[in-house]
Amino acid sequence: MTNSANQQNSSQASSSMNRSATTEKVKRSLTRRHRNETIFKTAGLLSVSLGFLLVFSLISDIVVKALPAFHQHWVKLEIDYRADWLNLESLDIEALKSADYRKVLKESLKVMNPEVSGRRDKREFAKMVSTNAEFRIKDALIASPELLGKKAQVWVKLDDDIDSYLKEVGVSGEAGVRVSEKQANWVKGWYDAGLIEKRWNTDFFSTGVSREPELAGVQGALMGTLLTMMVTLLLSFPLGVAAAIYLEEFAPQNRWTDFIEVNINNLAAVPSIVFGLLGLAVIINLFGLPRSTPLVGGIVLTLMTLPTIIIASRASIKAVPPSIREAALGLGASKMQVAFSHVLPMAMPGIITGTIIGMAQALGETAPLLMIGMVAFIVDVPGGVLDPATVMPVQIFLWADSPERAFVAKTSAAILVLLGFLMIMNSSAAFLRKKFEKRV
Template sequence: MNNSMTNLEKIRKSLSRRNRAEGLFRWAGRVAIFLGLMAVVVLFVDIIGKGHGAFRIAYIELDIDYDPEKIGIENLSDPQQLAGADWQALPKAALNKQFPGITSRGDKRSLYGLISNGAGYDLKDRLMANPLLLGDQERVWILTDDDIDTYYKSWLAGEPYAARLSDKQVEWIAELHEHGKIRLQFNANFFTRGDSREPEQAGIRGALVGSLFTLALTLIFSFPVGVAAAIYLEEFAPKNGWTDFIEVNINNLAAVPSIIFGLLGLAIFINFFHVPRSVPIVGGLVLTLMTLPTIIISSRAAIKSVPPSIREAALGMGASKYQMVLHHVLPLAMPGMLTGAIIGMAQALGESAPLLMIGMVAFIVDIPGGFSDPATVLPVQIFLWADSPERAFIEKTSAAIMVLLSFLIVMNASAVWLRKRLERRW
């Protein structure tokens, strides 16, 4: 009796110690999660803080006179005249009218520097869309130069950054602002245009389309091959030294640095098979090499998680092995396989290193129209912009990161959703 009491006391004593240990462990877990979340929050705050400005850009309102003489054009359907036309003369004339009495060469250059040097082509597009405007007048919001845009945004924020502006330009902007003739508008160009050396004209459409083409090819190449390999290894391959060897090497491949796959792609696809460089085809092939191990490993895990009783039931009914796999194992493993594929795709979407090796780092202005057009991808575009000296590219870089991250979030969320949706219980 005495003895059992002391036992109880011992248990009680150890109980408080155990509870303390458990409480401590829980707190450690919470702190770890908090730190992880903080890292994400800091990342997002920093990127959104830097990048949100890129979605708006400064425009100046000008009275444009579509004077055929100034442009040097009479017939809008004559390609030769169109090619020789001086479109930039239109906004220049409008600026002269807005700020009369500027004669010195330097001041004129300053004045014309207010607007983007692509502004004339925007006006050409307007004119081509509506030829009746020729000889007529119109009030148009004209895209500013990136330095003006940067200054105007910083000025609005109360911390003017005028290092690249002349005193005159600063005065003019103040004047325009007073009359409500300069304002920030939604930057549609960012989503509709390809890359450009001029930050105000640069967009991510080219990189986005390039990424989509490359990823589509990656998915088409890697999913069937990966799933087939996983099924063969799990269901059909004899368990012997060879399959062990293959398994070890698939796991090795998953750990190989991605730039090595780029070198491999360069050596095999470009140098040996002479696939053109910088195109989504070769990008897709290289990313396939990189994604395959991920897909094979996750597909094998999905196949393994199908309960053996289902296999026995199918075989016991007289299904052949192929029927067992096709009718029962594959449908049950599909959610897991798709999840793995999406996560593999998300990895591939964020990958830049292997693509640098196969020339997808080129400066490409045109939006790719197919799998064999030169293209770049989002992460490489981010790399290119981050490398550019113009201050306006800082916010573009962050904005492109935002676009990339939102795609990644959508992909990962859809993987979770898909898993929940298709999950079956047995």
């Protein structure tokens, strides 16, 4: 009995030690697991925070650099519309349009600052106003012909170098970058006399491209982008959705459909510039469509966007439960009715999401559009899809490559406009997606 009791006690002690060891092992395992989870959560939080910090830093840098582009300095000139300076042969409107307003500007500047002497000083003084000053003087006279032979006060833009100097340095009277000490003193004199005024730069949104930074605007590029995206959407959305419906609902499973699916997936990874080469070789050279037009740009971007829309649409259609199809077929609906009346409405939110991704990708593309000539210097704002045009990404690329300092602010401001355009487009698509989700 004693040996049996000793054995039982030994067995209980051994079992207790094993349980204690197991409990300790479980505790160590739980501690290690909790530590790993904490490390993973911390790493994830740091990654997300770093991402937000980088995005915030990028947006903040763009906004700070873009702010100078949204206001412009103007100067008030006293213009003397003397007939002998205008070299008028008659007093009709056509004669006023062809008058010598450059001479009027130069002579009026001499009268305003008679102390400016010497050929070099006069040239520096004349460069302080924008190159379109004479056109503003011309527009003022044509709008009010009764000013002929009288003096009038006309507001004109300052040159981009003077404007940048005022934005960066202010009215200090000291020389700046590309601004001489004499020009700085002349500017200070104008400012002290109340002739300089800072205004909201509405021309940035209402004018086209220009080689002069103070005159350059985004209206032409913005309209070209809108027309190009409209062509892209009108072509890519119905073609992409139709292809996805056919491949998922009607196409037989054979080697030809497998070949098509493989090529669609491969096209999604093709560099965008290849589509530009395709557009140049086929759409322009073979079919003879005009270069640098939103129609050609939209077709090229459609070719690039189609694989993305087809792949996303197929995945959305495939996610529709088979019971929906079976129930519709059981009630006597045809395959066509099932596809367009039941499957497509339920898959539409996902299809719109894929379309958003494809259009956002197309909105930021530059390389394929450069190949078809949308990099051309086009002053006029396009009025249709067959008019020469450029787009916002190409305009940003051109301004970023310009040597003038004022184009740095113009570039950042154009980036903000492009981001705003993208947000409006995505917001509209999100509204449509929610609308279809509620309907389903």
